[in-house]
Amino acid sequence: MGAYIAVDVGGTQIRVAVFPQEGIEPLSQKKILTQDKNENPEDRLLDLIADLWPAQEQVLGIGVAAPGPLNPKAGVVIKAPNIPSWINLQLTDLIQKRFNVPVVLGNDANLAALGEWKFGAGRGHENLIYLTISTGIGGGVICDGHLLLGQYGFAAELGHVAIMPDGPICSCGQPGHLEAVASGTGIANYVIEQLAKGTPSSLSNKVLPTAKDINLAAQKGDPLAIAALERAGNFLGMALANYLHIFNPSIIILGGGVTQSGDLLFKPLKAALAERVMGPEYLWNMTITSAALGDRVGLLGALGLAREL
Amino acid sequence: MGAYIAVDVGGTQIRVAVFPQEGIEPLSQKKILTQDKNENPEDRLLDLIADLWPAQEQVLGIGVAAPGPLNPKAGVVIKAPNIPSWINLQLTDLIQKRFNVPVVLGNDANLAALGEWKFGAGRGHENLIYLTISTGIGGGVICDGHLLLGQYGFAAELGHVAIMPDGPICSCGQPGHLEAVASGTGIANYVIEQLAKGTPSSLSNKVLPTAKDINLAAQKGDPLAIAALERAGNFLGMALANYLHIFNPSIIILGGGVTQSGDLLFKPLKAALAERVMGPEYLWNMTITSAALGDRVGLLGALGLAREL
Numbered sequence: 001m002g003a004y005i006a007v008d009v010g011g012t013q014i015r016v017a018v019f020p021q022e023g024i025e026p027l028s029q030k031k032i033l034t035q036d037k038n039e040n041p042e043d044r045l046l047d048l049i050a051d052l053w054p055a056q057e058q059v060l061g062i063g064v065a066a067p068g069p070l071n072p073k074a075g076v077v078i079k080a081p082n083i084p085s086w087i088n089l090q091l092t093d094l095i096q097k098r099f100n101v102p103v104v105l106g107n108d109a110n111l112a113a114l115g116e117w118k119f120g121a122g123r124g125h126e127n128l129i130y131l132t133i134s135t136g137i138g139g140g141v142i143c144d145g146h147l148l149l150g151q152y153g154f155a156a157e158l159g160h161v162a163i164m165p166d167g168p169i170c171s172c173g174q175p176g177h178l179e180a181v182a183s184g185t186g187i188a189n190y191v192i193e194q195l196a197k198g199t200p201s202s203l204s205n206k207v208l209p210t211a212k213d214i215n216l217a218a219q220k221g222d223p224l225a226i227a228a229l230e231r232a233g234n235f236l237g238m239a240l241a242n243y244l245h246i247f248n249p250s251i252i253i254l255g256g257g258v259t260q261s262g263d264l265l266f267k268p269l270k271a272a273l274a275e276r277v278m279g280p281e282y283l284w285n286m287t288i289t290s291a292a293l294g295d296r297v298g299l300l301g302a303l304g305l306a307r308e309l
Numbered sequence: 310m311g312a313y314i315a316v317d318v319g320g321t322q323i324r325v326a327v328f329p330q331e332g333i334e335p336l337s338q339k340k341i342l343t344q345d346k347n348e349n350p351e352d353r354l355l356d357l358i359a360d361l362w363p364a365q366e367q368v369l370g371i372g373v374a375a376p377g378p379l380n381p382k383a384g385v386v387i388k389a390p391n392i393p394s395w396i397n398l399q400l401t402d403l404i405q406k407r408f409n410v411p412v413v414l415g416n417d418a419n420l421a422a423l424g425e426w427k428f429g430a431g432r433g434h435e436n437l438i439y440l441t442i443s444t445g446i447g448g449g450v451i452c453d454g455h456l457l458l459g460q461y462g463f464a465a466e467l468g469h470v471a472i473m474p475d476g477p478i479c480s481c482g483q484p485g486h487l488e489a490v491a492s493g494t495g496i497a498n499y500v501i502e503q504l505a506k507g508t509p510s511s512l513s514n515k516v517l518p519t520a521k522d523i524n525l526a527a528q529k530g531d532p533l534a535i536a537a538l539e540r541a542g543n544f545l546g547m548a549l550a551n552y553l554h555i556f557n558p559s560i561i562i563l564g565g566g567v568t569q570s571g572d573l574l575f576k577p578l579k580a581a582l583a584e585r586v587m588g589p590e591y592l593w594n595m596t597i598t599s600a601a602l603g604d605r606v607g608l609l610g611a612l613g614l615a616r617e618l
Contacts, residue, residue: 069590078590127460143459148452150557151436152590155452157554160587162547164473172587174550235474241483242470246555248459278469278481281378281387281461 003027003057004306005049007064008108008298010034011082014041016048017299021060024119024300028052034083041083042091046098053099061102062095063306065298068107068138072153075105102309106147110156111301112291113140114147116253118304120292127249130291131158133236134256135211136171137179143247159183163239178239182232184211184258191228199224215261229261230268237272244273244282255291312336312366313615314358316373317417317607319343320391323350325357326608330369333428333609337361343392350392351400355407362408370411371404372615374607377416377447381462384414411618415456419465420610421600422449423456425562427613429601436558439600440467442545443565444520445480446488452556468492472548487548491541493520493567500537508533524570538570539577546581553582553591564600 001021008015017029032048034041053059070077075092095103106114113130116122122130128142139158141148148155159179160172167176168189180186188211195204201224203209203217218225240252259265270288277283293300310330317324326338341357343350362368379386384401404412415423422431422439431437437451448467450457457464468488469481476485477498489495497520504513510533512518512526527534549561568574579597586592602609 069588071590127464143452143457143464144455146453146455148556150452151559151594152557154588154590155436155555155557157587160554161551162585163471165544165547170587174585174587238471238474245466245469246464247457248461248464250460276471276483278466278479278483279378279463281380281463285460 001057002060003054004060004303005052005062006299006302006306007045007049007062008302009041009045009064009066009080009083010108010298011067011080014045014048015299016045016052017303018052018054018057019303020057024303026299027054027057029299040085042086042089042094046095049095049099059099059101061104061306061309062099063111063302063304064091064095064103064105065108065111065302066091066105068109069154070105070107072104072106072110072149074152075103077105104305104309106301106305107153108298108301109138110140110147110149110153111305112138112255112297113142113156113253113301114304115293115297115301116255116291117142119300120297121253121289122251125249125251127247128251128253129158129240129243129247129249130253130255131240132256132291133183133254133258135184137183137256141247158239158243161239161242163235163242178235182235182239187211187214187228187232187258190231191224194224194228201225211258215258218261218264226264229264232258233265233268234272236265237269238276240269240273241276241278244277244286248282250285250287252286252288253291254288255297259290310366311369312363313369313612314361314371315608315611315615316354316358316371317611318350318354318373318375318389318392319417319607320376320389323354323357324608325354325361326612327361327363327366328612329366333612335608336363336366338608349394351395351398351403355404358404358408368408368410370413370615370618371408372420372611372613373400373404373412373414374417374420374611375400375414377418378463379414379416381413381415381419381458383461384412386414413614413618415610415614416462417607417610418447419449419456419458419462420614421447421564421606422451422465422562422610423613424602424606424610425564425600426451428609429606430562430598431560434558434560436556437560437562438467438549438552438556438558439562439564441565441600442492442563442567444493446492446565450556467548467552470548470551472544472551487544491544491548496520496523496537496541496567499540500533503533503537510534520567524567527570527573535573538573541567542574542577543581545574546578547585549578549582550585550587553586553595557591559594559596561595561597562600563597564606568599
C-alpha cells in the first residue's frame with residue numbers, strides 16, 4: 001500500500017501526518033513547535049517527517065501547506081510572516097533532496113480551500129470561494145474545478161482587495177483592504193479607535209481588546225462590540241457580493257476564529273450580501289456555510305494537493 | 310474542408326462570418342442591423358446565417374457572442390440590454406434546431422477575452438485579464454488556461470465590483486461599482502456634476518458632454534476633462550491592483566472606446582496600479598497592453614469558442 005505525507009507549517013506549530021492512499025484518517029501524526037533556539041524550523045520539519053516515515057508503506061508524495069507569500073510552482077516560500085528566517089526558502093527542494101519523493105507546496109489558505117473542496121464543506125462543488133477570517137483574511141478559490149493559482153501561484157489573496165479608496169491601512173501596507181476592516185485585527189482596531197473617542201463599552205477597562213474579547217462582550221450585549229461585528233459583517237457582505245460577480249460560485253465557505261461570533265457577524269454579512277448583489281441569478285443555487293474541517297484543514301489540504309501528484 | 314460560423318450580436322448590428330477550419334481570415338462575412346420593424350432580431354440572425362451558409366464546406370460548429378447577462382451553459386440570453394424582446398431567449402436551441410450543427414454561446418466580454426487570448430494581444434498567456442471600458446465596463450478572465458465562467462457562466466463581471474461603500478450608482482443599480490466611476494458614462498457623469506458646480510471648462514457650452522467630447526477636450530488641454538480622465542485612471546488602477554491580487558495574471562488587456570484617451574488615462578492608471586499593488590512579485594512578468602483585434606474581437610471570440618467544440 002502507498003501512503004502520502006502531509007505537512008502543515010504554521011508560525012507556532014508544525015504538524016505532520018501520514019495518510020493512507022485513500023481516506024482521510026491519518027495512520028500517524030505528530031505536532032511540534034515551529035521555533036526552537038537550537039535548531040532552525042526547516043531542520044525541525046525534516047526531522048519530524050523522518051520521525052514519522054512509515055516503515056511498511058511506500059510514500060507516494062509529500063504535500064506541504066505553508067504561510068505565504070509563496071511560489072507553489074517553484075516550491076519557494078518567499079516570506080513567512082511568523083518565521084523570520086524563511087526568506088526565499090527553497091522548501092520543496094530541501095524536502096525532495098532529503099527524502100527523494102515528489103513534493104508539492106501550497107499557500108495555507110489556498111490549501112484550506114482545496115481541503116474543504118475535496119473532503120469538507122465544499123464537496124461536489126466546482127466553483128467555490130473559501131475565506132478564512134482570523135488575525136488576517138486569507139482566501140482560496142476553486143473555479144470551474146481547478147484551484148486558482150495565477151502565473152506564480154500568488155492569486156486568491158481575497159483579503160487584500162481595496163474596497164474603499166482611503167480606508168484603514170492593512171497589514172500589507174495598503175489602504176482600504178478588506179482585511180484592514182473585517183479581520184480580527186480590523187475589528188479590534190475599530191473598537192480601540194471608538195474607545196479612544198469615549199464610546200461607552202464594557203471593553204473600556206481593557207487597553208487593547210482582542211477580537212476574542214470583543215466577541216465575548218458582543219455575546220453579552222455590549223453595544224460597541226455588537227456594532228463592531230456588524231460593521232465587519234457589512235464589509236464582508238460587500239466584498240462577497242463582489243466575489244459573486246467575479247466568480248459566480250455555488251458555495252462560499254467561511255472559516256477562521258472570527259466566524260465564531262456566529263449570527264452577530266453572519267446576519268449583517270448576509271444582509272449586506274443580499275443587498276449588494278446585482279441580480280438574483282448570482283444567488284441561484286448559492287450556499288454560504290461554515291468550514292467543516294476545523295484545525296485539520298491544513299493537513300487535509302496538503303493531502304489533497306499531494307494526491308494530485 | 311470544415312468551416313466554423315461566428316456570430317456577433319450587438320444592440321445595433323448583427324455580424325456573421327464563415328471561417329475556415331484554421332486561420333482567422335473569414336471566407337465570407339456580412340453585417341445587418343439588429344432591429345427591424347418587420348422582423349424580430351432572432352429571425353434576422355437565423356436568416357443571415359442561412360444566407361452565408363457555405364455551399365462547399367461542412368459547418369463544424371457555430372459560436373455566438375451576445376450581450377449579457379446570459380447563461381452560456383444553458384445557451385440562454387437572460388436579458389440583452391439593447392434588445393428588449395430578448396428575455397430568457399433559448400438562442401442556442403433556436404440556432405441548433407434550424408441548422409442541426411453544434412452551437413455554443415458566450416457573453417461578449419468573455420469572448421473578447423477569449424479572442425484576444427487565442428488570436429490577439431494575449432497569445433501565449435495562461436493568466437489574462439481583459440477589460441473593455443466603453444459605455445459600461447465588461448470583463449473576461451483566462452485563469453490557468455481556462456476561460457473563467459463560474460457555475461452558470463455569470464463570472465468575470467469585472468466592472469461590477471464595489472470599490473467604495475457609497476459611490477455613484479451603477480447602471481446595474483448598485484452603489485460604488487467600478488463601472489459607475491470609470492466607464493465612459495461614469496466619466497461623463499463626473500464632468501456633468503462638476504460643470505453644475507461651476508467648475509470652469511471648455512465643455513461648459515455642452516449640456517451633456519459625452520466621454521468622446523471629454524476625450525477631445527482633454528487632448529486640447531481642458532483641465533476638467535484631464536482631471537476626469539485622471540480620476541477614472543486612478544480608480545481603474547486601484548481595481549486592477551485588486552485583480553492582480555485576485556488573479557495574479559501575466560497580462561492585462563484594455564479595450565473599449567475610453568482607452569482611446571491614451572496616456573491621459575493610462576498614466577494615472579499605471580501610477581495608481583504601481584502604488585496600490587501589495588508586493589513587487591505581482592508585477593513580475595506582468596504586461597499591460599491595448600486590445601489588438603479591434604471590432605473583429607466579437608467574431609474572433611465566437612470563432613475561438615466554436616473551435617473548442
